[in-house]
Amino acid sequence: RPHRSLSFDLIVLFPRDICPILKDPAALTAVIDLFEDHVRKNHQQLDLIVGLDARGFLFGPLLAQRLGLGFVLVRKKGKLPGTTVSVAYDLEYGKAEVEIQEDAVAPGQKVLLIDDLLATGGTLHAACELMEKLQAQIAGCLVVIELQELKGADKLKPHRVFSLLRY
Numbered sequence: 001r002p003h004r005s006l007s008f009d010l011i012v013l014f015p016r017d018i019c020p021i022l023k024d025p026a027a028l029t030a031v032i033d034l035f036e037d038h039v040r041k042n043h044q045q046l047d048l049i050v051g052l053d054a055r056g057f058l059f060g061p062l063l064a065q066r067l068g069l070g071f072v073l074v075r076k077k078g079k080l081p082g083t084t085v086s087v088a089y090d091l092e093y094g095k096a097e098v099e100i101q102e103d104a105v106a107p108g109q110k111v112l113l114i115d116d117l118l119a120t121g122g123t124l125h126a127a128c129e130l131m132e133k134l135q136a137q138i139a140g141c142l143v144v145i146e147l148q149e150l151k152g153a154d155k156l157k158p159h160r161v162f163s164l165l166r167y
C-alpha cells in the first residue's frame with residue numbers, strides 16, 4: 001500500500017475532536033478557566049494572544065477577553081487584507097503558508113500562541129517563525145490537545161507548550 005505518515009494514521013484511527021467541548025458550555029468554560037489559570041501563574045506582562053487559523057480562533061478570543069488582552073489572527077495564505085508577512089512550511093503532503101498583517105504585532109511585544117491541537121508542530125512552528133519576522137517575543141504556545149507521539153513539542157523548542165489533553 002502507499003506510504004502513509006504516522007500523523008495520517010492517527011487522524012484516521014484516533015481522530016481527536018474538539019467539537020464536543022464547544023458543544024458543552026461547562027466544558028468550554030473549564031478549558032478557558034484552565035488556560036487562564038496557567039497564563040496568570042506562568043506568564044507576566046503579555047501583550048497579545050495570537051490564534052491560528054482556523055480552530056485556534058475558537059479558543060483564542062475567549063482567553064484573550066478573560067485576560068484583558070487583544071487577539072491577533074494568523075491565517076492561511078490569501079485571507080488577510082492589507083500588507084502581510086508570510087512563512088511557508090512543509091506538510092506531509094505538499095506545502096502550506098501562514099500569514100499575518102505586518103503591523104499586527106509590534107517589535108518587542110510579548111505574545112502567546114494558541115491553537116486547538118498540536119500534531120507534528122509544523123503549523124505552530126511556522127507561526128513562531130512569523131512572530132520572529134515581526135520581532136515579537138514568544139512567551140509560549142497553548143493547545144487544547146497534544147498528540148505526543150508526533151513530538152510536536154520537540155519541534156517547537158525552545159518555546160514551551162502547555163496542553164490540556166495529551167494522547
Ligand SMILES: O=P(O)(O)OC[C@H]1O[C@H](OP(=O)(O)OP(=O)(O)O)[C@H](O)[C@@H]1O
Nearest residue numbers: 053054055115117118119120121122123
Ligand atoms: O501540528 P501540525 O501537524 O501542524 O497539525 C496541527 C494543525 O492541524 C490542524 O489544522 P488544519 O491544518 O487541519 O486546519 P484547520 O484548523 O483550518 O481545519 C489543527 O487545527 C492544527 O492547526
Ligand SMILES: Nc1ncnc2[nH]cnc12
Nearest residue numbers: 007010011014015016119
Ligand atoms: N489524530 C488527529 N486528530 C485530529 N486532528 C489531527 N491532526 C493530526 N492528527 C490528528
